[in-house]
Each structure stands twice: as C-alpha cells, then as structure tokens.
Amino acid sequence: MQSRSPASRTGRPRSAAADAAILAATREALVDLGWSKLTLGDVATRAGVAKTTLYRRWAGKHELVVDAVAELFDALELPDRGSLAADIEGVVLQFAAILALPEAKSGLMAVVAEATRDDALRERVRASVVDRQKRLVLEGRARAQARGELPPEPDPGAAARTADLIFDMVAGAVVHRTLVSGQPVDEEWVRGFTQVLLRGLTAQSTRPAAG
Amino acid sequence: MQSRSPASRTGRPRSAAADAAILAATREALVDLGWSKLTLGDVATRAGVAKTTLYRRWAGKHELVVDAVAELFDALELPDRGSLAADIEGVVLQFAAILALPEAKSGLMAVVAEATRDDALRERVRASVVDRQKRLVLEGRARAQARGELPPEPDPGAAARTADLIFDMVAGAVVHRTLVSGQPVDEEWVRGFTQVLLRGLTAQSTRPAAG
Amino acid sequence: MQSRSPASRTGRPRSAAADAAILAATREALVDLGWSKLTLGDVATRAGVAKTTLYRRWAGKHELVVDAVAELFDALELPDRGSLAADIEGVVLQFAAILALPEAKSGLMAVVAEATRDDALRERVRASVVDRQKRLVLEGRARAQARGELPPEPDPGAAARTADLIFDMVAGAVVHRTLVSGQPVDEEWVRGFTQVLLRGLTAQSTRPAAG
Amino acid sequence: MQSRSPASRTGRPRSAAADAAILAATREALVDLGWSKLTLGDVATRAGVAKTTLYRRWAGKHELVVDAVAELFDALELPDRGSLAADIEGVVLQFAAILALPEAKSGLMAVVAEATRDDALRERVRASVVDRQKRLVLEGRARAQARGELPPEPDPGAAARTADLIFDMVAGAVVHRTLVSGQPVDEEWVRGFTQVLLRGLTAQSTRPAAG
DNA sequence: TCGTAAGCGAGACGGTACGTCTGGTCTTGCA
DNA sequence: TGCAAGACCAGACGTACCGTCTCGCTTACGA
Incomplete structure (x- = not known):
C-alpha cells in the first residue's frame, strides 16, 4: 500500500486504524462527490484524521484512490x-x-x-x-x-x-x-x-x- | 460545437479563427501537460486569446476537451x-x-x-x-x-x-x-x-x- | 504603499476600496487577536476580500502591518x-x-x-x-x-x-x-x-x- | 527558570545538561534564523533533545526565548x-x-x-x-x-x-x-x-x- | 457615415484546494 | 520515570486555478 523506511523501529508507530479509516472515507467521498470534487482535505476530515497523516502515507489523490x-x-x-x-x-x-x-x-x-x-x-x-x-x-x-x-x-x-x-x-x-x-x-x-x-x-x- | 442565442444578429460576430486556435491549443496542451495539469488559462494563452473568449464558447474544461x-x-x-x-x-x-x-x-x-x-x-x-x-x-x-x-x-x-x-x-x-x-x-x-x-x-x- | 508596474493601463483596475478595507481589517484584527494570532486569511475575510487580492498588494504580514x-x-x-x-x-x-x-x-x-x-x-x-x-x-x-x-x-x-x-x-x-x-x-x-x-x-x- | 513538582523523587532525574544545551541551541537558532523562522522542532534537534523534553521545561517559544x-x-x-x-x-x-x-x-x-x-x-x-x-x-x-x-x-x-x-x-x-x-x-x-x-x-x- | 451592440485582450476579483510547515500532544521502546 | 523518536491533530501558510467581472478598445452590421 505504502512503504516506509524499514529501519524505523523507534518512535510512535503508525496507526493501523487510520489507514482503514482513510480508505473508507475515500470511497465515501467518491460516492458523495465523485473524483473531480474529491479533496484530500475533505477525505481527512471524514476519516477524522489530519491532512499530514494522509500525506504521510500517500503521495497524492491518485495513489490514494487506486488503493481505495x-x-x-x-x-x-x-x-x-x-x-x-x-x-x-x-x-x-x-x-x-x-x-x-x-x-x-x-x-x-x-x-x-x-x-x-x-x-x-x-x-x-x-x-x-x-x-x-x-x-x-x-x-x-x-x-x-x-x-x-x-x-x-x-x-x-x-x-x-x-x-x-x-x-x-x-x-x-x-x-x-x-x-x-x-x-x-x-x-x-x-x-x-x-x-x-x-x-x-x-x-x-x-x-x-x-x- | 457550441451554441449561441439565435436572436443575436447585431454586434461584432465571433471570430471563427479563435475556435480553431483554441481547439488546436487544447490538443497541444494535452500533449505537453496532460489532462490534469491542463488549465484553461494556459490554453487561452497558447491560443492567443483571452479567457473570456474561451468561456464564451465552452462551459468548461470537460466540454472543451471532448470537442478537441x-x-x-x-x-x-x-x-x-x-x-x-x-x-x-x-x-x-x-x-x-x-x-x-x-x-x-x-x-x-x-x-x-x-x-x-x-x-x-x-x-x-x-x-x-x-x-x-x-x-x-x-x-x-x-x-x-x-x-x-x-x-x-x-x-x-x-x-x-x-x-x-x-x-x-x-x-x-x-x-x-x-x-x-x-x-x-x-x-x-x-x-x-x-x-x-x-x-x-x-x-x-x-x-x-x-x- | 505598494507599487505596480506603471505601464499597466489595460485590464481591470485595482479596487481602491479594497486597500482601505484591508488596512482597516488589519487594525481590527490586531485589536482582537494581536500580532501573533493575526492571520492573513482572517484579515481577508474581515475585509470581505479574497486572499489573492491581499497578496497582490502586500508581500506579507510584516509589510501589511507596517502600513496599517x-x-x-x-x-x-x-x-x-x-x-x-x-x-x-x-x-x-x-x-x-x-x-x-x-x-x-x-x-x-x-x-x-x-x-x-x-x-x-x-x-x-x-x-x-x-x-x-x-x-x-x-x-x-x-x-x-x-x-x-x-x-x-x-x-x-x-x-x-x-x-x-x-x-x-x-x-x-x-x-x-x-x-x-x-x-x-x-x-x-x-x-x-x-x-x-x-x-x-x-x-x-x-x-x-x-x- | 522553570519549576517542577518538588515531590518528584522517583524516576529518572532530569538531565541538567539538557537545559544548557537547549538555551544555547536557542541562541544559535536565533542567530541563524531569527525569531520568526525559529522553530522549537529545530531547537530540539540542534540541542540533541526531543521536543517532549523541551516542552516539559518551557511552555512555549516565548518563554524559552526570554530565558535564552x-x-x-x-x-x-x-x-x-x-x-x-x-x-x-x-x-x-x-x-x-x-x-x-x-x-x-x-x-x-x-x-x-x-x-x-x-x-x-x-x-x-x-x-x-x-x-x-x-x-x-x-x-x-x-x-x-x-x-x-x-x-x-x-x-x-x-x-x-x-x-x-x-x-x-x-x-x-x-x-x-x-x-x-x-x-x-x-x-x-x-x-x-x-x-x-x-x-x-x-x-x-x-x-x-x-x- | 455613423451609432451601437457585441466581440475582443488584459487582468483584477472572490473563492477553493493545494501540499507544506509548525505548534503542541501522545505513544512507543529503551535506559 | 525520563528520554529520543516520531506519529498524531489542528490549522495557517503562500500559490495556483477557477469562473466572473470590469476595463478600454475594435469590428461589423443597419439605419
């Protein structure tokens, strides 16, 4: 889905729940808005997640939607x-x-x-x-x-x-x-x-x- | 391609050259930039035309690209x-x-x-x-x-x-x-x-x- | 206050009212929020103006506040x-x-x-x-x-x-x-x-x- | 400078060196970046200290800079x-x-x-x-x-x-x-x-x- | 020939989303 | 319990386009 430097053992681990919430929110937003009016800020809001969290995992709208x-x-x-x-x-x-x-x-x-x-x-x-x-x-x-x-x-x-x-x-x-x-x-x-x-x-x- | 109020007989007629220039510029921009980075402002510039002129003829990016x-x-x-x-x-x-x-x-x-x-x-x-x-x-x-x-x-x-x-x-x-x-x-x-x-x-x- | 290419005679002229509204909104925001919590987005909103209009005239928070x-x-x-x-x-x-x-x-x-x-x-x-x-x-x-x-x-x-x-x-x-x-x-x-x-x-x- | 619950006898004691390092790093960052571009994350990095450590001792940027x-x-x-x-x-x-x-x-x-x-x-x-x-x-x-x-x-x-x-x-x-x-x-x-x-x-x- | 209505290029306008950055907080595992 | 690391939420940043709106000017028709 998205990778991460394999050597990072320290620090707070990424929330697994956030991933699922973001993908679900993406699908929900696709239903409500369609591709062209879907915004990453809106997806983040729907997922109850900060934009940074989203961008930490996906490079952009395209990659996110492919996965979703x-x-x-x-x-x-x-x-x-x-x-x-x-x-x-x-x-x-x-x-x-x-x-x-x-x-x-x-x-x-x-x-x-x-x-x-x-x-x-x-x-x-x-x-x-x-x-x-x-x-x-x-x-x-x-x-x-x-x-x-x-x-x-x-x-x-x-x-x-x-x-x-x-x-x-x-x-x-x-x-x-x-x-x-x-x-x-x-x-x-x-x-x-x-x-x-x-x-x-x-x-x-x-x-x-x-x- | 695009319609116009049929009752308009008076006033300066629309430039026929502009239409062709805009469609050609659209295709050129598609080659250079692809759909997602294509902007109507850029198309207008390439066509040597004001944005107003473009919007007078097409409702938006979608319609323009379909025609092009x-x-x-x-x-x-x-x-x-x-x-x-x-x-x-x-x-x-x-x-x-x-x-x-x-x-x-x-x-x-x-x-x-x-x-x-x-x-x-x-x-x-x-x-x-x-x-x-x-x-x-x-x-x-x-x-x-x-x-x-x-x-x-x-x-x-x-x-x-x-x-x-x-x-x-x-x-x-x-x-x-x-x-x-x-x-x-x-x-x-x-x-x-x-x-x-x-x-x-x-x-x-x-x-x-x-x- | 802020300058502009002197040769620009064409195009829509800048709104003089916007300047005054922005400066007044800036002072109002300074009263309400102080310097550090003042944001240009908020000033724009108070002035009833788009952020772009503000940035077209001032380079940043500092310059705007000096003038205000x-x-x-x-x-x-x-x-x-x-x-x-x-x-x-x-x-x-x-x-x-x-x-x-x-x-x-x-x-x-x-x-x-x-x-x-x-x-x-x-x-x-x-x-x-x-x-x-x-x-x-x-x-x-x-x-x-x-x-x-x-x-x-x-x-x-x-x-x-x-x-x-x-x-x-x-x-x-x-x-x-x-x-x-x-x-x-x-x-x-x-x-x-x-x-x-x-x-x-x-x-x-x-x-x-x-x- | 900053206080600490006097009853804390247990646990790892705070590093005294950290305080000095943070204040020195703050001054260094002020030289390099000035106030407005100084960030606490950067200060923490310069001091070789986690942001948490810094916030445990100072309430924010203002207080830290006053002391520095x-x-x-x-x-x-x-x-x-x-x-x-x-x-x-x-x-x-x-x-x-x-x-x-x-x-x-x-x-x-x-x-x-x-x-x-x-x-x-x-x-x-x-x-x-x-x-x-x-x-x-x-x-x-x-x-x-x-x-x-x-x-x-x-x-x-x-x-x-x-x-x-x-x-x-x-x-x-x-x-x-x-x-x-x-x-x-x-x-x-x-x-x-x-x-x-x-x-x-x-x-x-x-x-x-x-x- | 001249008025007038619409077209024209330019560019400012109010909006909205972008992707990034910082501020502060929270959660890991190690010491 | 303190600590380094780093993920987390929140929200401002300055930019780019959107589609609309003035401007001052040009162009063709019709009176």
Whole structure:
C-alpha cells in the first residue's frame, strides 16, 4: 500500500486504524462527490484524521484512490457454476456490479486517465487491480481445461498471451459498455457477449471470410 | 460545437479563427501537460486569446476537451481491404494509432471518468465520439453482408444490439489493452483479437459447454 | 504603499476600496487577536476580500502591518501650546495615547523585531513611521527657536544629529516605558521626563562631575 | 527558570545538561534564523533533545526565548571609571554591544511585542531582564552619590521613580537608536546622549522657558 | 457615415484546494 | 520515570486555478 523506511523501529508507530479509516472515507467521498470534487482535505476530515497523516502515507489523490478502489475488486470470486459459459457469465455480472458502484467507476477511470502520463501510477494500477484480478482468468481456464471444455495450452507463451487477450476483451467490453456507452450490463447482454467470446475461443479454425 | 442565442444578429460576430486556435491549443496542451495539469488559462494563452473568449464558447474544461479530442477520431476510415477480417484489422490498427496519441488518451479517459457523474457530459461524449464512429461498424457489416461473409440481420432490433455489442467489444478491448494493460496494440495482437471476434460472430451455434 | 508596474493601463483596475478595507481589517484584527494570532486569511475575510487580492498588494504580514500601523501615527499634531515644554508634553502624551492602542503596540514591536533581520522591512518602517514623524521634532525646534527658547543651530550636520538624538530619546523612552516596563505614561511621568530632557538640552555646559 | 513538582523523587532525574544545551541551541537558532523562522522542532534537534523534553521545561517559544536572551544581559557590569559620566558611557556601550548581537535583538523585540498581549510573559520579561538589570542604575547612582556627584534622594518614592525614569530613558534611547532608527551606537552618539541625560539630571531648576 | 451592440485582450476579483510547515500532544521502546 | 523518536491533530501558510467581472478598445452590421 505504502512503504516506509524499514529501519524505523523507534518512535510512535503508525496507526493501523487510520489507514482503514482513510480508505473508507475515500470511497465515501467518491460516492458523495465523485473524483473531480474529491479533496484530500475533505477525505481527512471524514476519516477524522489530519491532512499530514494522509500525506504521510500517500503521495497524492491518485495513489490514494487506486488503493481505495482496488480493494473493491477483491470481492470478485469465481464459484464453480458447472460450465465455462456459466462461470464467465457469473464473473462478468459480478464485475459489472462493482463497476456500477459510484465509488468505483469515477475513480477508476480517472486514475487510468492519469496513468497515461505517469508510469509509476500505471504500474500501481496494474499491480493493484489488473494483475490481482487476472487470477480469475487463469483459474477459470484451468477449471475449464479440467472439465475438458478447453484444450490444454500448447506452450506457456501462448497461454499467457491468450490470458491477456481474454482479460482485455472481458474487462474492456464491460467497462466500455458501462462507462462509455452508458448502457446496463444486464443478463441479456452478458449472454450475448459470452456467446461471442466463447465461440471465438473454441470454434475450429475455420476462419470464415479468409476460408 | 457550441451554441449561441439565435436572436443575436447585431454586434461584432465571433471570430471563427479563435475556435480553431483554441481547439488546436487544447490538443497541444494535452500533449505537453496532460489532462490534469491542463488549465484553461494556459490554453487561452497558447491560443492567443483571452479567457473570456474561451468561456464564451465552452462551459468548461470537460466540454472543451471532448470537442478537441472528438475531432481526432474523424480521421478513421474503412477502406475496402477485400475481407471482413482485413477490414477489422485495418480499422483496429487505425483506432489504436489514434488512441496512442498523447492528446487523445489522457483527455479521453478523463472525460469518460467525469461523464460517470455528469449526464450532459456523457451525452456529449456519446454524440461526439461514440455515435459518430459507430458508422464504421455499420458500414463494415453492410459490406461484409454484401460480400456474403455475414448473413443478413433477421430484425432491426437484433441488428442494433449486435452492432452495439461489436462496438463495445472492439473499442473496449483496444482501450483496455492500450490504457489499462499498457501493452501495445501490434499486428500480432490485432490478428489474435480479430480471429476470436470473427469466429465468435460467425461460428455455428455449437455453444460448446452448454451444448 | 505598494507599487505596480506603471505601464499597466489595460485590464481591470485595482479596487481602491479594497486597500482601505484591508488596512482597516488589519487594525481590527490586531485589536482582537494581536500580532501573533493575526492571520492573513482572517484579515481577508474581515475585509470581505479574497486572499489573492491581499497578496497582490502586500508581500506579507510584516509589510501589511507596517502600513496599517503607520497610518495611526499620522494623527499626531503639534499645536502651539506656548512653550517648548508644553509642546513636548503635549506631543508625548499624544504619542503615548497612540502607543497604548492595542492595534499599535503589538504590531509595531513585532515589525521592529522582524526588521532586525530584514533590511527592506527596516527601510519601510523608517520611511513610513520614523521619518514621517520626525517632522514633529523639526517643527517643535523651529518654533522654540522662533520663541527664543533654543539657540539657532550652528551647522546643519549638528542640527540633524541633535534632531535624531531627540527623536530617539523621546520615542525610545515612551516606548520603553509603555511596552517594556509596562507602566503608564501619565502626566506626572511626562512632566518629569520633559524636565530632564529640556534641562539636558538647554543647560549651560557645566558638565558637573567632569568640572 | 522553570519549576517542577518538588515531590518528584522517583524516576529518572532530569538531565541538567539538557537545559544548557537547549538555551544555547536557542541562541544559535536565533542567530541563524531569527525569531520568526525559529522553530522549537529545530531547537530540539540542534540541542540533541526531543521536543517532549523541551516542552516539559518551557511552555512555549516565548518563554524559552526570554530565558535564552536574558542570560546575555547578565554580562553587563559597572566598573568604576571615576565619574558618573564615564560610568554611564561605559555601561551604555556595553548595552549597545549586546543589543547588536543577532541573538539578542531579534528575540528581545519579538518577546516584547508578544508581551503586549500576555501579562504573564510581560512579567517574565520584567523579572528576567528589566528588574535584573535595574541594579546598574541603582549601583551607579549610589556610587555617584558617594562621590558627591549627585545629591542624596529626599524620599524613597522619588528615588524609585527617578531610577525608573533613568532606566527607561537609557534603555529606550539605545534600543530605539539601534533597532528602529537603525543607526550605530558609537562613541560620539554616546557622548552626546550622556551629556543631555546628565545635564538633565543635575542642572539647577531653571526650567528655562517656563522660568 | 455613423451609432451601437457585441466581440475582443488584459487582468483584477472572490473563492477553493493545494501540499507544506509548525505548534503542541501522545505513544512507543529503551535506559 | 525520563528520554529520543516520531506519529498524531489542528490549522495557517503562500500559490495556483477557477469562473466572473470590469476595463478600454475594435469590428461589423443597419439605419
């Protein structure tokens, strides 16, 4: 989350409660105000904490919001629903539900926007959000392979590339549908999306138009 | 772009050159500073224009940037490359190239982030960017249908839904790959993505696991 | 008071009312809070003015307070009371009355303290307060010479040195009595002080112990 | 200097060295930074002491500086130079030399300024600085009376009043000359000042203009 | 051709948030 | 219990932008 000189053994230790209070206050402020009107002074007030305490732990608004939002995605699970299609539909609906939270959507996109110019921030987003949730793809694929729904991967490189592609397609489509198109991710849409995705991944190599 | 009381016939007319200068200055500032450090005062200075002039035409930073960025996407074309796959690959590469421009990515995502809390802004984004480029999907599909690569649509409702789905999947995947994953949209990735998408759209209804 | 690029003819002119309001608010805040608890934000609020407006005109707390306090001393007058002694007693009492004002004493000493490390500030104090009031000494001496109470000055250098000495003795004694000793400058004290001063200035050169 | 519960017999005793180190560090910081930029955190660091230790002994910046500065004036002496005039000249020059020290002038005036609103502080200044040095006036007068340069005092009340007046005149004039007028207290000025003062004190009651 | 209404650049205005700094207090672990 | 270290709350600092408002001037239309 945030680091600290490892050699500091002396002095008063940092309050663990403050961290949690600040992150919760950040999410609360995102709900009430949205990203652009969220101020660190207000977050500090909501958390019952001095601004200095906040700045001691986070370098700025971006870093704080990444951490506050990243926690939300840890709620994602991949329960075994019996088939790959059902597993995908389930996790996509969960993902969409989180994305629909006001504390998630405003902050997440703003941080992504800022990350386009700030490598450290992009790395933080990738580590805290993207890579942390990529587990869902890997887990889902392994389960589908065990069920025989997907063939085993020929080589690790291709496996990683495919996993990345799937993640970009799933996350990208849901995010775009929700935030850019402004349409709901309902069961009907999810069914259509999952169908296209799964067929694309499992169909025989009868590349149609090129065939 | 921006409206003006229609009854104003008298008085000095607004400078047409100012509009273009402001939008160009906005893009220039996006390149130099990124969204978050871009200030309207700075844009006005770069455009050689007073702040008043800028505010007379745009309501704020968001609206200005939407207009400045939207123009960039008008460069997208859909030349006939002989097959649907080739057409898709071509337009995806063009789209990725525009998204890679610093003046596009930072501003676009920031505006999308802001639009999550501002309906008028979301509408503006949709009208200026999304709907304006959805023509590419419609045009590409019509062409593929003429070539016999895709079957004709059974009913208009389904046609519209599928077009939306395709747009969300294409735009979403490219945006996610570029801005969130921070990976390049190169020819290899585009080929893999197009394959999955096309197979998903054209494969017979052998929904594998659910079958 | 504060200067501004003389060539600026364009743009909105500075509000003259703001200057007066700020100086009055400063004196009011000095009364209520004293120097050390006076904040520029509070002064701005009292004056109904934005902090920026205040900082556009004064570089900091010190400069502002010098100007606010200096105005108080402009009320000093030297009415002709018939004799040098009476004139001195009158002006000393006036001076003591101003020094007893809470808006004067706290700010004045603090600024003098700060001026010990800041040449520009010392110069400002000298110009705004000291030199502006030295007129009283010169006027009083001229009047006394016209009455024949004091001999004419032999040469201008000595005249200036004596004027400076008188000013330091009068102002210093009153300030010290008021602020350091914390005793009132009442009529009895003024009579004693004036007697010593006048005898010192007019007695024959019978330097007693050295004689 | 500062008190401590007399009943505290248990626990670790306070470091006597810490007191001296803190006062010395305070003077050092006054030289380097002046009053307004002096911070207690910095003083603590210079003294190699924790802020807690410092606050256990002094209530705040004001009290600390009073004590740090007051020690400087203990160096004043009144060697017998043979005549009252010479004695005065000697002590005035010593006093001016101390006032010229950067650690003295900035802190002293600031504390006086603050004392205008803080009775406890004024009392502390009077006790630590003013009354402690008033001995010089009393001693000098006694010596002059022994020499026959001054008549014995008729009654104790008048004696005290005159001593106060002399102290205010001497200290006030030197302080004003040094800090407000910003002129050096050199031998020439001291000679002139002493002459006026002594004549004022010893001349016959030929109040000139009133006579 | 001339009046007039709106546009224009400049820059001051009242606000608000920034990120930093200091003042004093409190909480650790060691001596 | 004292001490060094350093985190804590509170709040002022001086700066930067915001979006609005005067200014004095310019420009095009229409009478």
